[in-house]
Amino acid sequence: MTLALGTRAPSFSLPGVDGATRALDDYADVDALAVVWSCNHCPYVQAWEDRMMAVQRDYGARGFRLVAINSNDAERYPADSFEAMQRRARERGFNFDYLLDEDQSVARAYGPERTPEVFLFDSDRRLVYHGAIDDSYDEQGVQVHYLRDALDALLDGREPPVAETPPVGCSVKWRN
Amino acid sequence: MKVELLYWRGCPSYPEAQRLIEEVLARAGVEAAVELREVESDEQAARLRFPGSPTIRIDGRDVDPVGAETPPGLTCRLYHLPDGRISPLPTREQIDAALA
Numbered sequence: 001m002t003l004a005l006g007t008r009a010p011s012f013s014l015p016g017v018d019g020a021t022r023a024l025d026d027y028a029d030v031d032a033l034a035v036v037w038s039c040n041h042c043p044y045v046q047a048w049e050d051r052m053m054a055v056q057r058d059y060g061a062r063g064f065r066l067v068a069i070n071s072n073d074a075e076r077y078p079a080d081s082f083e084a085m086q087r088r089a090r091e092r093g094f095n096f097d098y099l100l101d102e103d104q105s106v107a108r109a110y111g112p113e114r115t116p117e118v119f120l121f122d123s124d125r126r127l128v129y130h131g132a133i134d135d136s137y138d139e140q141g142v143q144v145h146y147l148r149d150a151l152d153a154l155l156d157g158r159e160p161p162v163a164e165t166p167p168v169g170c171s172v173k174w175r176n
Numbered sequence: 177m178k179v180e181l182l183y184w185r186g187c188p189s190y191p192e193a194q195r196l197i198e199e200v201l202a203r204a205g206v207e208a209a210v211e212l213r214e215v216e217s218d219e220q221a222a223r224l225r226f227p228g229s230p231t232i233r234i235d236g237r238d239v240d241p242v243g244a245e246t247p248p249g250l251t252c253r254l255y256h257l258p259d260g261r262i263s264p265l266p267t268r269e270q271i272d273a274a275l276a
Binding site: 041047077 | 186187188251252253254255261262263264
């Protein structure tokens with residue numbers, strides 16, 4: 001079951017590609033936190049990856065953090081292993097934390113269906129936006145910037161204009 | 177002409193792939209039905225040499241011969257666009273070229 005709007009962010013404590021363990025409380029000082037289900041192998045994630053970095057770059061100074069979590073079964077999808085995550089983060093120069101949810105317990109708590117899939121929380125860590133980053137995996141076809149619009153509103157003390165959109169991407173690869 | 181669209185339901189791109197193929201065929205004036213083949217297991221993926229969804233073959237030839245060499249599996253297929261971007265679908269030009 002996917003987290004409902006208004007619900008508080010479930011806690012997590014997960015290893016990051018930089019070797020540090022990151023917990024939800026580590027981001028307590030930011031006004032807006034986006035937890036994005038992600039992975040390495042999915043072409044939708046790869047198509048949106050630059051935009052994930054751009055959002056972190058453009059909103060980081062305004063009290064925003066983006067955290068990507070990979071919950072995919074790496075036994076069936078070796079391209080999503082921790083070592084591959086570390087390699088991809090290094091090669092692509094990720095400016096956001098990239099965490100591994102190996103036992104998929106965090107995914108079960110949030111209920112993502114796709115990668116990428118955004119859960120945006122306010123300063124009380126209540127869910128205010130859930131869904132896609134924007135309305136097209138093809139950057140040249142984007143017309144509505146859902147995540148940016150939600151952030152602009154949130155950081156300005158308003159409700160996001162759109163609170164929920166269908167996520168588009170690869171399915172989360174659950175263990176059997 | 178035989179036009180095949182091999183797909184896996186775990187990847188959402190196949191309806192768009194079908195529309196794209198039908199557009200390219202119509203624009204090229206080619207009258208051919210798109211044969212849909214669902215791939216449901218790793219075994220079937222291996223047998224069909226299915227490198228991911230969607231895979232488009234025209235008279236048995238993959239529209240992206242380089243990507244066709246990817247090991248088979250139930251996954252979304254990754255296409256490299258000419259400008260270096262990554263896409264879950266091939267370009268119209270790739271399908272056009274395979275029709276020629």
